[in-house]
Amino acid sequence: MSKTLFDKVWDSHVVKHIENGPDVLFIDRHLVHEVTSPVAFLGLKNRGIKVLYPERTFATADHNTPTLNQHLPVKDPLSANQLRALEENATAHDIPYWGLGHKKNGIVHVIGPENGITVPGATIVCGDSHTSTHGAFGAIAFGIGTSEVEMVLSTQCIMQPKPKSLRINVNGELSEAVTPKDVALFIISKLSTSGATGYFAEYAGDVFKNMSMEGRMTVCNLSIEMGARGGMIAPDEKTFDYVEGREYTPKGKDWDKAMEYWKTLYSDEDAVFDKEVTFDASEIEPMITFGTNPGMGMGISNNIPFADTIDGAKATYKKSLEYMDYNEGEPMVGKPIDFVFLGSCTNGRIEDFRAFTSIIKGRKKADNVTAWLVPGSHKVEDAIKKEGILDILTEAGFELREPGCSACLAMNDDKVPAGKYAVSTSNRNFEGRQGPGARTLLASPLVAAAAAVTGKVTDPRELMNEEVLA
Amino acid sequence: MAYDKFNILKSSAVPLPIENVDTDQIIPARFLKATERKGFGDNLFRDWRYNPDGTPKEQFVLNNPIYSGKILVGGKNFGSGSSREHAAWAVYDYGFRCVVSSFFADIFRGNCLNIGVLPVQVSAEFLDKIYKAIEADPKTELEISLPEQKITILATGESESFDINDYKKDNMLNGFDDIDYLLNIQEDIEKYAENTPL
Numbered sequence: 001m002s003k004t005l006f007d008k009v010w011d012s013h014v015v016k017h018i019e020n021g022p023d024v025l026f027i028d029r030h031l032v033h034e035v036t037s038p039v040a041f042l043g044l045k046n047r048g049i050k051v052l053y054p055e056r057t058f059a060t061a062d063h064n065t066p067t068l069n070q071h072l073p074v075k076d077p078l079s080a081n082q083l084r085a086l087e088e089n090a091t092a093h094d095i096p097y098w099g100l101g102h103k104k105n106g107i108v109h110v111i112g113p114e115n116g117i118t119v120p121g122a123t124i125v126c127g128d129s130h131t132s133t134h135g136a137f138g139a140i141a142f143g144i145g146t147s148e149v150e151m152v153l154s155t156q157c158i159m160q161p162k163p164k165s166l167r168i169n170v171n172g173e174l175s176e177a178v179t180p181k182d183v184a185l186f187i188i189s190k191l192s193t194s195g196a197t198g199y200f201a202e203y204a205g206d207v208f209k210n211m212s213m214e215g216r217m218t219v220c221n222l223s224i225e226m227g228a229r230g231g232m233i234a235p236d237e238k239t240f241d242y243v244e245g246r247e248y249t250p251k252g253k254d255w256d257k258a259m260e261y262w263k264t265l266y267s268d269e270d271a272v273f274d275k276e277v278t279f280d281a282s283e284i285e286p287m288i289t290f291g292t293n294p295g296m297g298m299g300i301s302n303n304i305p306f307a308d309t310i311d312g313a314k315a316t317y318k319k320s321l322e323y324m325d326y327n328e329g330e331p332m333v334g335k336p337i338d339f340v341f342l343g344s345c346t347n348g349r350i351e352d353f354r355a356f357t358s359i360i361k362g363r364k365k366a367d368n369v370t371a372w373l374v375p376g377s378h379k380v381e382d383a384i385k386k387e388g389i390l391d392i393l394t395e396a397g398f399e400l401r402e403p404g405c406s407a408c409l410a411m412n413d414d415k416v417p418a419g420k421y422a423v424s425t426s427n428r429n430f431e432g433r434q435g436p437g438a439r440t441l442l443a444s445p446l447v448a449a450a451a452a453v454t455g456k457v458t459d460p461r462e463l464m465n466e467e468v469l470a
Numbered sequence: 471m472a473y474d475k476f477n478i479l480k481s482s483a484v485p486l487p488i489e490n491v492d493t494d495q496i497i498p499a500r501f502l503k504a505t506e507r508k509g510f511g512d513n514l515f516r517d518w519r520y521n522p523d524g525t526p527k528e529q530f531v532l533n534n535p536i537y538s539g540k541i542l543v544g545g546k547n548f549g550s551g552s553s554r555e556h557a558a559w560a561v562y563d564y565g566f567r568c569v570v571s572s573f574f575a576d577i578f579r580g581n582c583l584n585i586g587v588l589p590v591q592v593s594a595e596f597l598d599k600i601y602k603a604i605e606a607d608p609k610t611e612l613e614i615s616l617p618e619q620k621i622t623i624l625a626t627g628e629s630e631s632f633d634i635n636d637y638k639k640d641n642m643l644n645g646f647d648d649i650d651y652l653l654n655i656q657e658d659i660e661k662y663a664e665n666t667p668l
Contacts, residue, residue: 018637022635026659035503038480038504047649078503101667128552143552144577145553145581146581147647148580148584150649155652227550313488313489313546316488409494409552412488431495436522437522444621
């Protein structure tokens, strides 16, 4: 019987199927961070059991960490306590732990691929909804709750009903300044923030084939923002080249054996999906959001839609615009902004810093803008320095911070003040996401850079075609 | 962890007719710093419920004394966003045992089922009927029968059935959790692990 890519990976991981119930799914890799794990470890303690496969488990500190002075003790006592709990739990259960200051430390979804923890055909979970990132490698990767973290720690399995399948095709060539982030925000704006709930997505077509691994990670990362549990892309030579030789990827004979499996990972030609949608790449322009969920996005040159033209509750839509202090029918270009955030598991990788720098090179940060540039990991930070990007950033008046989730969810001190506008390369523009009362405009690193140097929402194509005088 | 059994719940309900209520509204990230599952109910809907100075926002439904009960009735796509189980903990800790909506985000629904909060998905029409019944009488009661998989507006007798898989239903009726089940099949799991290619 013909199978989808998703079927192949899922079916091969089912330990047991429960009639009219969930599947017991074996998990190859479990990523753990400080916020969603302490109660799970407490559960193991109460049951008097140990982590079943510590060698399949990896812990890092990222959500609740400062992005300045990481060599100093963490000031907030609650945060310090949570970080200490993770370190103690990891030590007690023999789990590799990459805490603050460790050279492999960084955002969990950035360090997984960097270190070869993420491989094709694997099942990967983490107590974080953006675990979908790892689907870029042809893995089934999704976020789980703390009860499920406890399940995986104690039994390496999770109980999940098999989701329905959705294929998203984007064919053709992307236009100038259209990045993977724009492709994802475009898809979400078309499907809405709940359009893929109950489904697991596969991204197919020219655009994803031609996309870098980092771009694929950005797209898969945002799968959850349309409600999908995860999204994946069939592995190809680009994928195998990326993973080969990394610390935790199979070596020697194990590599050959793994490759044999990985080469079977694609949707069969006649595989049937529960739902399929197709878009034309030429329809997509640089995107920006104007509301309080990631589905409220549009091409940057458009005007904010009128409430009577949208699906869904008008009252909710109007409440959202009221929160943003925007009006229906207004253009976004030219709107003043206060903050720029480059970073997160969505856009905190080296390619994102390269893209940002391509715009700001030879220009200066606008005086009215506070910019937080936060690499996704120490490895990204090292690359930024090695490639000379830091010099260009410094010359333009920017500073680089230390790795972590930072202002994406504002658990640490990186909070956007109430009423202020932030152009963010992160993944959620929910009310208060970046700080109580903060207003978030989601966009690509190029759009973020254009805003950072002009102090307002700016179409990056204008700057790309303009001679830089400096 | 084990939780209270769920059988038949009869209660008045709190209406929250807003779509896409995300987990950052249910519990903002800055309240996720605890290392124990305690006290999350205090910060349920924190920024809708309180002003920055900590005084209650009077117009928010949880601050309106005419509404109370163990059932929260939310708009379409309830619980979207993050995987934080803290959102479900906050709902539970506040005192809700059931959330009714016309559509739930996936991870939130699963988290609720894992901690003993019953997510009841109804049609958009039935959701509307519930809101109207509460509007007519804030003390109106809903009856949620897990054995029968049925939700009833007691004042009008109108009812609708809801879905839940047999396995989860059995767990909730008995207060079982998944880990008990998984620990019982550990031999199967270990056998599987010996042959996995990755």
